[in-house]
Amino acid sequence: QVQLQESGPGLVKPSQALSLTCTVSGGSISSTNSYWSWIRQPAGKGLEWIGRIHASGASNYTPSLKSRVTISVDTSKNQFSLNLSSATAADTGVYYCARDHYYDSYMDVWGKGTTVTVSS
């Protein structure tokens, strides 16, 4: 079965970029019916969807973060990545990647999450 695993620095300095990678195993990231999403839970808050990408490169982002977010895909490595520029303390939280069913619009497989702290 498909499994997802987030990786990246657990500590990021303010104003620097927050960069994470999600590795997909047990299935192909090039699946036609799948998008690949990033979701986060800021400290003490609820879940927030960040954006998603398809293997074709098509992407969507949440408007509040769109100016700072880039999600990319590397089909050769079966990975997709998140880059959030100009990080602030408000970006501190747990970051999850997930598989997103394109036609039925739901996220069914999630990574375990990785904690990122933005602090000097």
Next chain:
Amino acid sequence: QSAVTQSPSASGTPGQRVSISCSGSSSNIGRNTVNWYQHLPGTAPKLLIYSNNQRPSGVPARFSGSKSGTSASLAISGLQSEDEADYYCAVWDDSLNGYIFGTGTQVTV
């Protein structure tokens, strides 16, 4: 307005039925299907209900979902101690062109 709201908390005793509401608008719940997630601290959110009322394999039948107009609800019947968690609804919003999560409901058993 593209916000999806849930009651902050719900509670019940073992065996009781608990219902969680999710209120949206014409650009999200009014047009698209609703999904529900169970989230325990320190773990990955788990898909409980998709497409308004469908349960993924392995999710107990005591979890059920429904939708009417711009609102949706999740019901947990035969409440168990292991159901104590945060529950989120999520839906695609056509105005935002992205997903919106509800504000979350903390269920206490």
